[in-house]
Amino acid sequence: KCLTVELGERSYPIWIGPGVRQKLADLLQQAGIAPGRKLFVVTDQNIAPLYLEDTVQLLTEGGYAVHHFIVPAGEEAKSLAIYEQIMTEALTIGLDRKSAFLALGGGVVGDLTGFAAATYMRGVAFVQVPTTLLAHDSSVGGKVAVNHPLGKNIIGAFHQPKLVAYDTNALTTLPPREVASGFAEVIKHGLIWDASFVTWLEENADGLQAFDHELLQAALLRACSVKVAVVSQDEREQGLRAILNLGHTFGHAFEALTGYKGINHGEAVAIGMVAAARLAERLGLAENISERTVRVLRQYRLPVALPVPLDVDEMLDVMRRDKKGEGGKLVFVLPTAIGKVDIYKNIEEEPVRAVLAE
Ligand code: NAD
Ligand code: ZN
Structure with missing residues (x-):
């Protein structure tokens, strides 16, 4: 199933369903990110052992030059310190303005990677591959940020993704507490809009x-x-x-x-x-x-x-x-x-x- 965020030339699709990740290379191509380009996959320590290897393989088979970077799991990774590490890695591996950042993870990885994509060389393409229930919210809408000890999401940007590829199969490995956390935002969408x-x-x-x-x-x-x-x-x-x-x-x-x-x-x-x-x-x-x-x-x-x-x-x-x-x-x-x-x-x-x- 596909929804579209309507923003004129910057409109983008949100694919939701079981098995969406298997079609990732095709979806990227449809979204205008052509094979041959460098893809920088950012994920966290919990997600990497579950989904990184096959994601990299799917993308490599699709003709992309894939690099990856693993950040610590948890909200504390949404920091300027980790952001700087991502910048250093991106420069070291030679990403250019045609490269794309791909967030494989929940809202933490999505917000952090999106902020890196928004600012690297004044902005490069960005793709969201959400893996948490909560990320139905965070992956859509283009708000990206890191935290400061004095305020949450206080350093950020608006940077819309080119594509959201939401594979619901990935949700089966979520710990129960993260499932509940995701339902909080689902319920929020009801409470603000639709009794x-x-x-x-x-x-x-x-x-x-x-x-x-x-x-x-x-x-x-x-x-x-x-x-x-x-x-x-x-x-x-x-x-x-x-x-x-x-x-x-x-x-x-x-x-x-x-x-x-x-x-x-x-x-x-x-x-x-x-x-x-x-x-x-x-x-x-x-x-x-x-x-x-x-x-x-x-x-x-x-x-x-x-x-x-x-x-x-x-x-x-x-x-x-x-x-x-x-x-x-x-x-x-x-x-x-x-x-x-x-x-x-x-x-x-x-x-x-x-x-x-x-
Ligand atoms: P998260 O990214 O930290 O993920 C929660 C935990 O689940 C982490 O430990 C992670 O490693 C683990 N995990 C992720 N996917 C997994 C999987 N498939 N299987 C097993 N473990 C998995 O947290 P979150 O709840 O996804 O996101 C919270 C963040 O999202 C907050 O920082 C919040 O501010 C942000 N947010 C942003 C927006 C926005 O519009 N940008 C909207 C809502 C929330
Ligand atoms: Zn929220």
Whole structure:
């Protein structure tokens, strides 16, 4: 199945389904990356033993000159230090402006490799081969970045891929906690856009978590369609695209203050979406939505409260620095009903404190 991000000349396809990776060389060619060109495959230590060798082989057989680079697994790899290592390797192996970077991995590898591709020689072609459930979100839309100890995704760019090749067969090896993390963003796409998708996720929670392939593909297509629709309308987050950040202002603070370990991105977003629902209720913007938000997240084995207490003042500091904020104001995407959100640009500190202290 294929979706298209509509961006005029920069439109690109997202292929989703079992076995997509087997067709990678053909898909690259269709996307305008001709055989003979140098491909720089970046992946992480967990994914390399599972999928690197056969991916390199498929690409080599397809006529590409393939190099690869393995980064440590985990959020900490999204750093300027690892970014510099990638640049050094790219220069050492002689990549030029016609070369393409290929991210084989989850959101960490995707964001890091994409940022490297965006900046290497002022930008080279980039391809996403996602291997996590969460990456249905991160691989689409062209936001690429690394973290800074003082802020998540704070050093980044917009750099759209030429192609997203999402092989759902690769998801079978994901650890359970990463599966849950991925469902957080799937649920987010329902909560911001489509109440009937939330209901469908509630009804199919068991089948989806048992990896029923048809259900899984349906869920990913539906979640990706939301992302595609939003990004096609507002590539650079002038307005609408901000709704994708539901739960993220809170979530990014949780991630930064736990040192990007301890809780993963999806878990932080899950807890953040509950906080956003509670804040909306407290501000009188919505009624009775936190309870259902908590329930559906629990169905997917996601946490709904912080596992460790964090300092409220520090959280507020990080939230004010979050790049959605302007002039140090607190900006939140808040639900007004299940399936519907709005952007609020000047939220007072007091109710946020109250929610964080709950
Ligand atoms: P991740 O890339 O760290 O992957 C999670 C873990 O699973 C890692 O340990 C990884 O090695 C392992 N793994 C990956 N694929 C595997 C497989 N098929 N089998 C076994 N193990 C596998 O994390 P993630 O959850 O995919 O991505 C999180 C990141 O994505 C965060 O940094 C977040 O900020 C970013 N993100 C970006 C966007 C965007 O628009 N750019 C959107 C959402 C999230
Ligand atoms: Zn996210």
